[in-house]
Amino acid sequence: MSILILCDHENGQLSPVTLNAVSAASQIGGEMHILVAGDQTGNVVKAAASIAGIAKVLVADDKSLANGLAENLAPLMQSLSGGYSHMMATATTTGKNVMPRLAALLDVMQISDIIKIDDANTFQRPIYAGNALSTVSSNEAIKVITVRGTAFEAAAAEGGNATIEPVAGASDAGLSAYVKSELSSSKRPELTSAPIVISGGRGMQDGANFAMLEKIADKLGAAVGASRAAVDAGFVPNDYQVGQTGKVVAPDLYVAVGISGAIQHLAGMKDSKVIVAINKDDEAPIFQVADYGLVADLFDAVPALEKELG
Amino acid sequence: MKVLVPVKRVIDYNVKVRVKADQSGVELANVKMAMNPFDEIAVEQALRLREAGTADEVIAVSIGPAQNQETIRTALAMGADRGIHIEAPHDIEPLAVAKLLKAVVAQENPGIVLVGKQAIDDDCNQTGQMLAALLGWAQGTFASALEIAGDKAKVIREVDGGLEHIEINMPAIVTVDLRLNEPRYASLPNIMKAKKKPLDSLTAGDLGVDIAPRLTIVKVEEPAARAAGIKVGDVQELVSKLKNEAKVI
Numbered sequence: 001m002s003i004l005i006l007c008d009h010e011n012g013q014l015s016p017v018t019l020n021a022v023s024a025a026s027q028i029g030g031e032m033h034i035l036v037a038g039d040q041t042g043n044v045v046k047a048a049a050s051i052a053g054i055a056k057v058l059v060a061d062d063k064s065l066a067n068g069l070a071e072n073l074a075p076l077m078q079s080l081s082g083g084y085s086h087m088m089a090t091a092t093t094t095g096k097n098v099m100p101r102l103a104a105l106l107d108v109m110q111i112s113d114i115i116k117i118d119d120a121n122t123f124q125r126p127i128y129a130g131n132a133l134s135t136v137s138s139n140e141a142i143k144v145i146t147v148r149g150t151a152f153e154a155a156a157a158e159g160g161n162a163t164i165e166p167v168a169g170a171s172d173a174g175l176s177a178y179v180k181s182e183l184s185s186s187k188r189p190e191l192t193s194a195p196i197v198i199s200g201g202r203g204m205q206d207g208a209n210f211a212m213l214e215k216i217a218d219k220l221g222a223a224v225g226a227s228r229a230a231v232d233a234g235f236v237p238n239d240y241q242v243g244q245t246g247k248v249v250a251p252d253l254y255v256a257v258g259i260s261g262a263i264q265h266l267a268g269m270k271d272s273k274v275i276v277a278i279n280k281d282d283e284a285p286i287f288q289v290a291d292y293g294l295v296a297d298l299f300d301a302v303p304a305l306e307k308e309l310g
Numbered sequence: 311m312k313v314l315v316p317v318k319r320v321i322d323y324n325v326k327v328r329v330k331a332d333q334s335g336v337e338l339a340n341v342k343m344a345m346n347p348f349d350e351i352a353v354e355q356a357l358r359l360r361e362a363g364t365a366d367e368v369i370a371v372s373i374g375p376a377q378n379q380e381t382i383r384t385a386l387a388m389g390a391d392r393g394i395h396i397e398a399p400h401d402i403e404p405l406a407v408a409k410l411l412k413a414v415v416a417q418e419n420p421g422i423v424l425v426g427k428q429a430i431d432d433d434c435n436q437t438g439q440m441l442a443a444l445l446g447w448a449q450g451t452f453a454s455a456l457e458i459a460g461d462k463a464k465v466i467r468e469v470d471g472g473l474e475h476i477e478i479n480m481p482a483i484v485t486v487d488l489r490l491n492e493p494r495y496a497s498l499p500n501i502m503k504a505k506k507k508p509l510d511s512l513t514a515g516d517l518g519v520d521i522a523p524r525l526t527i528v529k530v531e532e533p534a535a536r537a538a539g540i541k542v543g544d545v546q547e548l549v550s551k552l553k554n555e556a557k558v559i
Contacts, residue, residue: 101439239471292548
């Protein structure tokens, strides 16, 4: 049995969530390889080779792979699939984009967003926004899998000494081209890996009011998130969205401010260790999952909270 | 140009799902069903393409039991021109769906397939990408904007870091995200009109596609419930609990 893990990386850095995928792979057992596909991937390759438990880093360094276009990456992965029992990626927008394309090229059913591994063929995954958990088994020759990062501890980033092997075969399928990105820049921690997340909902009333949450985030070293309602209303960009179809977070502390707690939002945060809800409606469903609920007008409570944190 | 829009029949997003006692799945009997919300956005986008003159026909296709014809009628009531129903089990897997859609594409030759980025029942997020692979077409996934000009489409994608602009060759598969548009409601006259629009019915056998499942569902369970929390009286009490009881700040 051997496993190929697609390395998630951006801006020349290995994305930490890759470590969670490695740890999931290590539960399956067998030799673990990482594929670093991209353009000028030197730093990422070095970081990948240092991850504990990785035997080999495959490097596909080619201009056609610079932006992770699925039309170019999936055929490359298909060409590397011989000998692997499992091909895995993180359930990030990169993994979700390319892995189903790979699975169809291999004529296998993908198993999306796994949260638990029973054995090499059997996996648990959430369905219905996490309101049910489905355990599925696969007899496919190659198991194509995406991994929910928050469900697995991170593997050690250091201690490994993998061999590095360049692979050929990358080419531009000529179907698609990257134009540009509009990325949110923030000095705060990344939403999906932050130890504390403070999120605002429709109750924030206006994008400018998120400044109140940012002040608290900066005091706590937290990331700022949002409900779908707040993103739809244009208060904050799409990459803030926590929920079934946005990002899934599981921090030590999640603070929901002015968020009613729709099923699809709960799907993205209910595995947080401690949940705080601040909402003026004491009937709001968010209180059903909150460890600590404060029924209050957020425009009084949030400034008071900032003051109390000193 | 024809636009093909696959629409899935799922449990309505407002319904709290219940797991069956025998752990074989979730309870579907006597549960309100509706079109997958992402597919509604795909239908809306197809209609806008037709209204803008970019497309001339919108075809809604649904794969599943006989009741899926209701979902197709919903798309027709929104404004789609005709429907195709492919008879199949309710829980057909995305790979099989993609293969059936490939066969429909071969018959209909659409210039674009617009589909929801994921279904809110199985949360797989696979079908569009798989169809693109099987057809050898470009894919614009998680689209929040779409602009078609000749043989190219500009797609803005919602990605984890923000937004990504790509340009893809047509014909293409575009999987739609929440911010692409706000779907229209079907008016009563349009619901009546939809009853007279053409709706073809096929089987997987007609299309020569093997739809046997590849995965076995071992069991479906309820997630562990969170222990009941408490209400705090004020911000001071909240901060004190977080520091001294939960020890998270």
